[in-house]
Amino acid sequence: MLDIQRIRQDTDAVKKGLALTGTDSAIIDQILALDAQRRSLQQEGDELRAQLNNQSKNIGREKDADKRQALISAVGTLKDKLRELSSEVPKVENAFETLMLSIPNIPLPEVPVGEGESGNTEKAVFGDLPEFDFPPKPHWELMEELGIIDFERGQKISGSRFYVLKGQGARLQRALISWMLEVHTEQHGYEELYPPVMVRQECLVGTGNLPKFGENLYRDIEGEHWFVPTAEVPVTNFYREEIIPVASLPIKHVAYTPCFRREKMSHGKDTRGIKRGHQFDKVELVRFEHPDNSRAALEELTEHARKLLTMLGLRHRVLTIGAGDLSFVACMKYDLETWAAGTSEWLEVSSCSLFQDFQARRAKIRFKDNDGKNKFVHTLNGSGLALPRIVISIIEHYQQKDGSIRIPEVLRPYMGGQEFITRSSS
RNA sequence: GGGGAGGUGGCCGAGUAGGUCGAAGGCGCACGCCUGCUAAGCGUGUAUACUUAACGGUAUCGAGGGUUCGAAUCCCUCCCUCUCCGCCA
Known part of the structure; x- marks a missing residue:
């Protein structure tokens, strides 16, 4: 598996390297697109979870039963959003993972070129x-x-x-x-x-x-x-x-x-x-x-x-x-x-x-x-x-x-x- | 194949009426201080991954799923280890 950082940073070099092995470098563009998608989904999810964690701690601290109940019901929408999001994530991750596993290694510069x-x-x-x-x-x-x-x-x-x-x-x-x-x-x-x-x-x-x-x-x-x-x-x-x-x-x-x-x-x-x-x-x-x-x-x-x-x-x-x-x-x-x-x-x-x-x-x-x-x-x-x-x-x-x-x-x-x-x- | 016990950080080992626990304590390790040398002592630090310019955030207590506002702690499934019995090269 190639380093995703390398694919992001040296995209052109990676594509050229793959071309030498006869691999269609279009796969790199697909990977980068999925990578971006995956990261933004993850960030969104992390943020929601951070909020939820934070609220939950507040609930734990709240001793008054009524106020507590109010806080609990307030979290509902957060949970819904999170549920929605987490059904998306695995799809993108799997697609990303599958592609990553299917790219071959890149030849060293000293390797002779030839089909x-x-x-x-x-x-x-x-x-x-x-x-x-x-x-x-x-x-x-x-x-x-x-x-x-x-x-x-x-x-x-x-x-x-x-x-x-x-x-x-x-x-x-x-x-x-x-x-x-x-x-x-x-x-x-x-x-x-x-x-x-x-x-x-x-x-x-x-x-x-x-x-x-x-x-x-x-x-x-x-x-x-x-x-x-x-x-x-x-x-x-x-x-x-x-x-x-x-x-x-x-x-x-x-x-x-x-x-x-x-x-x-x-x-x-x-x-x-x-x-x-x-x-x-x-x-x-x-x-x-x-x-x-x-x-x-x-x-x-x-x-x-x-x-x-x-x-x-x-x-x-x-x-x-x-x-x-x-x-x-x-x-x-x-x-x-x-x-x-x-x-x-x-x-x-x-x-x-x-x-x-x-x-x-x-x-x-x-x-x-x-x-x-x-x-x-x-x-x-x-x-x-x-x-x-x-x-x-x-x-x-x-x-x-x-x-x-x-x-x-x-x-x-x-x-x-x-x-x-x-x-x-x- | 059947019965019993158990899986927490590099290791050992706490943590069961669910809440500020990524996790006490010890050992080990690293750095610093102290010290004539060594030993001892003192202090600080010590998981991994993703993400962020950074602060930070998220996830992970065998794995996966569930309940819940919230799970190392409750429920389900699976895997593995140890052990007793059976079987076997």
């Missing part, structure tokens, strides 16, 4: 292309041949876009989870959380998934809980409606959770393999920062995620996401993509975003600054990393001529010291 994905720019590429003296295969073939995945039974159990990891496949994913958590906790200073993956609706409003993007979410049939599309939701909301002492900033959390997405928007897309499922696992980094440090924290966070790719020895690149492709809540974002050697494409394995106070304002996450004032923290998050896609990249990058997979060295301690995943080792 859609055209503004995305490659910041850097790391690592070499793997060389093969045989035609490399896609992961779904390799994994099936190794017997470390079962697509058919996944579909039998749950339908399309589901699969079952088996044997060394399941173990590889588990190894990645443990390893990533340990790198982030031990080397990067993040505290691990294991949060609920079913959350109340308010949490999703806080992170900006609702009210606009509910169609991509699962919820239980009673409607009380929603399944999280990412650990960002419960971890960010860990501090919802709290005031954090400034000395505790920055707060850095890492969390491993399953994630659930309907993928309604992209049905038919990426249907082969494990690239896009309704359920997948992810290790997520979430940070709460003082506004002065948040921009630098984005670089650090991105490096923390990227370091894993380096350690795994995978070719990867960093994209600076352009204004037209920013998510609803982000004002700056880097994507990390790894090279999938079997399908020859870049896979997004991490999305590192700076939200500034956009989420904090929605979720009311504040800190008490040294001047004694409560301010909104800045939030950031990034995957570190998304599991199925990292599995893809490892399988395809490290495939051998005989169809076995060489396990990256950093993972071997988590895989019982094995060097290869072979048909027989599964």
